[in-house]
Amino acid sequence: MNIDNNQLLRFTTAGSVDDGKSTLIGRLLYDSKSIFQDQINAVENSSKQKGLESIDLAMFTDGLRDEREQGITIDVAYRYFTTPKRKFIIADTPGHIQYTRNMVTGASTANVALILIDARHGVIEQTRRHAFIASLLNIPHIIVCVNKMDLVDYDEQVYNTIVKDFEEFSSKMLTRDITFIPMSALNGDNVVHRSEHMNWYPAAPLLYTLETLHISSDLNKLDLRFPVQTVLRPQLQGFEDYRGYAGRLSSGVVRVGDEITALPSGFTSKIASINVGEQEVKEAFAPMSVAITLQDDIDIARGDMIVRSNNQPELSQEFDVMVCWLNEKPSQPRKKYKIMHANNEQVCMIRQKVYKLDIETLKREETTEEFHMNEIGRMTFKTSKALMIDTYRENRITGSVILVDEQTHETVAAGMIV
Template identity: 55%
Template sequence: MTTATRETTLVEPSANMDLLRFATAGSVDDGKSTLIGRLLFDSKSIFTDQLESVERTSQERGDEYTNLALLTDGLRAEREQGITIDVAYRYFATPRRKFIIADTPGHIQYTRNMVTGASTADLAIVLVDARKGLVEQSRRHAFIVSLLRVPHLVLAVNKMDLVDWSEEVFDEIQRDFTNFATKLDIPDLTAVPISALLGDNIVTRSENMPWYDGSSLLHHLEHVHHASDRNLVDVRFPVQYVIRPQSLQYADYRGYAGQVAGGVLKKGDEVMVLPSGLTTRIAEIETADGPVAEAYAPMSVTIRLEDELDVSRGDMICRPHNQPCVAQDIDAMVCWMTDAPLVPGQKLAIKHTTRSARTVIKDVQYRLDVNTLHRDESAGQLGLNDVGRVRLRTTAPLLADEYRRNRITGGFILVDESTNRTVGAGMITGAN
């Protein structure tokens, strides 16, 4: 069994270092967990005891190499079966950027887990086995990445060592994927040939593929520009909590805490509070480290207003002339995540930003075949892992934008009130 050096040098991330969230996706055995293990190992982001545990487990399994996939496959069932079931989150940093990785499952029955992992990602990596080319799950995951409006996508053609580092194989897979991606909404697509097991083109350029003139995967992750992906035009501040200290010293203090979902907020700006429609100005913007001159997504801040208005959890602070839609009738694409089907007339709880309400499913307009992108308008319901267009009506108005405009104010989850389980994830396409 090959063992790597025990020396581990961890990068100390600074507080103001840029953060990139990315998710891995792909079919079963395409090497997602191995890729993440390789990134963690080659960037020296694992501790000695972690490496020792992985080496020990690899020996017990009879592997002829140190199985770096075990760094992310933490559940016993995952290690026994050699598959990923749950979404595993891992963290590492380089001198340039901090990273949060979501390692998502490849099996079709765990598509809902993949949706969960990719919903907050800035970038997604879809792995394809160079020997197999594009398969159903490759297309399914590319479609979900597009549906979730993940702005950057990397096609990682893995196991190039098993096809003799063939440029023709890589070009064919890249061409097939690009042809499929033209039907989707993917603004930034990059293809990289890799070998996660051997480390080729992961952290450093591979000498085995001199025909490839692009950057390594980590170099791309470090340099991809994602700051402009956030909506800095439409001010959206869902109020999460009203802060009223129980102290005589701060008897007059009233602050509204939450995470900025869009736009830029500055002291002195005129703002409107929805759903009341009352206007005022920002008196102060505060963070855990003290007052700041401005706040933007995804900062978590406390806002103080010049006037004492009736503001509570679920309300939204925005601009008077740039407001979200206040609506109870919602059209949305829904990914259904439970065994019992979604059917018209069904009553569920809905969670949208910081606002909760109840909703009834008015109509299932069509189910989408994620491989052919064909609309089945005769479906009438959505089954486990199905994606379809749904119309619903809520008991209280939602303060919403279209998902393509703002992923936070345009997304919601559906909850079964009897079990309190999340049963669906939705992306708003229209509201009135």
């Protein structure tokens, strides 16, 4: 298989408390020789100070002192490493149930989710919660790492039971590409190298799986969505008549001569020119940042969206959103929030709370109650002006929203339009 060694794979790790996420990442970095010698020396010294006989691999990711002293990971830690076959960004997310919001943050841009399971405990509520969130966020690949196999004597039957339990649960999810790997992150079994203790497992170790996994771009390549970030009117000699629109393409391809519509006004025109920096090009595609000009002088402002005339998003002031509540203060009825969508900001109210999800059973519970931190469910939003929306399944960027408290400016919720 030919793998583009410049291809970037983003993956997130999730699991219950003390399932070994940080140790697994440390093992990946250490055994793949992706850590500088001075970092290794520092961790070796810290490990000796803690009275450990061997290096504490988790310290390569648990960078904050108070985290290490508590023995838990409390925030999303990002790490970067490269092998001859691929580049990687890792988001190591917390395991505690009260940090579900951090898992949503870390997983929101991932291509792959690594779900860790302690072989001694099997599939538990947090396993289901994290797997469901990965599916909800439309992560295309899940790798289930059955860790700590050394503590169950590398028993194949224990592994098979966990695989069966997870498959029964995951049949209700949307993610279909699920891989299972038995391992011991502490001892290095099936992480970077094949395990000598589990000859009954015929497939590849984790790193090879990550290196050879086929990933397609998560960007929508069909639907042109160009949220305008700023209007360019340079007051320079020779540019008196120039009016350009700058921003980053959320999805699709734009070409000179394309017929477009500006939303929400509905005015139409054609693309006159496209610039990437100082270079003029004939076409551009997501996620490039560009400046475009139109053949007609029409009224366009920040927050507007340029789309193809024959392929437009929904223009709506009221829509349903799957929400993860992020804030310590619960949702409030009739309270005004600021909703942020692409480059657009509007005033918003929660018009209706439709249901909450029971992560244990995936059952929907109809509710009118407040949403509290880390709760997930469906709400109906009503905005002061129409937004140009797609569903999250169609377009991660134009299908996602952030809710902000107008008084405190705190982010209170992240949502996926359904």
